Amino acid sequence: MEGEGVVLYRTVPWDRKLLAQRGKRPAGPLFKFTCPQGSVGQLHLPHCELYDQGGCEFLSVAHVTDDKKVEFIDNLELTDTHVIINVTGFSKYGIVSEEGRPISPIDSLVLLFYQLPDVGKRSILKVLLLPGNVVLKEVREERRSSNGDREIYLETTSHCQLTPKQEYTLSTDLTDDHRIKPTKASFVDFQSYENYIPTFQLFMQSIVKEANISLKENGSETLVWDGLVWLPASLTEFTSTVLVPPPVTPYILPGQVFITKHRMALETRLGLLRPILLRLQQPDLGVLIDEEREEVLSNTTKTLKNQALLDMVIRKGARAQEHFYQALREADHCLVEDLEEQTA
Structure with a gap:
């Protein structure tokens, strides 16, 4: 900020055809910004490339105007986590990558959403594989708007490194009746900035209190991620275990x-x-x-x-x-x- 002002922003869908015509693909969310005071001079946009593996060399920032024109900004300052650009006006900005660039791992997230048991004691653990620079709050809000109280977000150690277009398999230590669908799935990172749908689903036929789940590259025994999750039997059980008494809020005049x-x-x-x-x-x-x-x-x-x-x-x-x-x-x-x- 170069002065006082109010900045509003939200994510909007990419026009992938527009990017493909220029040999680009999304490498982050597309943000729409407004600032009536015009006091923003610099943007820090989050990227998920592994800085020391050269992936940042293929990044640029797309500036998409309201008349659907796009310019690509290559004069970037890079950190381990952000792409930094100077701006003089506002519309839409997002990080893009070269379509034909070499494929290498990126920082990623494994997010878990749990569909609580129904009257037949059946439940579903939904596993989302997403790039590390998605807007987590937006993912949770989108899932909540689609599923309401039937599904809850399970916080876990989410961070890992996944390779775009690589196939992965999910496994668990459960011995009771369960199924995992699909049996293998590709991690398509650029689709994940807008489509927050499960990559895998673990279907359980009975009440399960805890489970170890792990993720491997298809055909390999090396774990790329694993986690232990506790699975509540009801929304009441979930809130009683995860909610703590709120801190005392200081009185505001x-x-x-x-x-x-x-x-x-x-x-x-x-x-x-x-x-x-x-x-x-x-x-x-x-x-x-x-x-x-x-x-x-x-x-x-x-x-x-x-x-x-x-x-x-x-x-x-x-x-x-x-x-x-x-x-x-x-x-x-x-x-x-x-x-x-x-x-x-």
């Missing part, structure tokens, strides 16, 4: 909440500042001194004055923000009431 929620509106809608400034200068409060008041009023426009006052109050902490809030309620009760009704 109303003024701090109000300024945080309505900062942008206050910059343009604050009216007369003098009554507020005089109140904040009173000895019983001592929020502002004469020099700070003059600094606020020396700005050339109403918006700049408002911004300067808000910056000053926020820097002074929660108590100063509470005094500002109370002073504003006295000076412009209607404005405070209108803003609070909008978020009620």
Whole structure:
């Protein structure tokens, strides 16, 4: 960031045909960014290449504009985990790789989602093989929206290294009736940035409390990942084992909440500042001194004055923000009431 601003971002689908025409394929999610203040000067996009194996040499960043034009940025700064680029404007950015590059392992995740037992005591453990730079929160939200409370996410030691286009097999130490489908599957990394579907499913015919599961390259006995999972019999059992009492949340003063929620509106809608400034200068409060008041009023426009006052109050902490809030309620009760009704 080169200054203060609000940045919003989300992932959007890639146009793979557009990339294929230029000999590229996705190597990360495609992010759509907005920043009304234009204060972002640099982006750090996560990659999953193994830095010491040369995979980063084939990376570039695709800048996709709203009219579906794409330019590729090759002037990159690279770290073990991120690709860094300088930006002057915003639309969509994502990491891509050369289509014909040599195939080598990448940082990956094994994510487990468990479909709880039904009335017949049957359950399903769903195993997702994903690149390490997927947005985990988005994966979980997508699975939750599709399956609701019937499926829960099982946290485990997820990280491993997998090779794109390589076939893998899943195995378990269970001795009771179970089946794994499919028997083998390819890890297709670039499809996994949008399609959060299981690579394998372990079907269990009876209540299972724990299981060892492992992943191997097809035709090899070498483990690329293994884990021990505890499988709850019900949602109640799951929540009772994974939930801990929440930490005591410190009390947040109303003024701090109000300024945080309505900062942008206050910059343009604050009216007369003098009554507020005089109140904040009173000895019983001592929020502002004469020099700070003059600094606020020396700005050339109403918006700049408002911004300067808000910056000053926020820097002074929660108590100063509470005094500002109370002073504003006295000076412009209607404005405070209108803003609070909008978020009620």
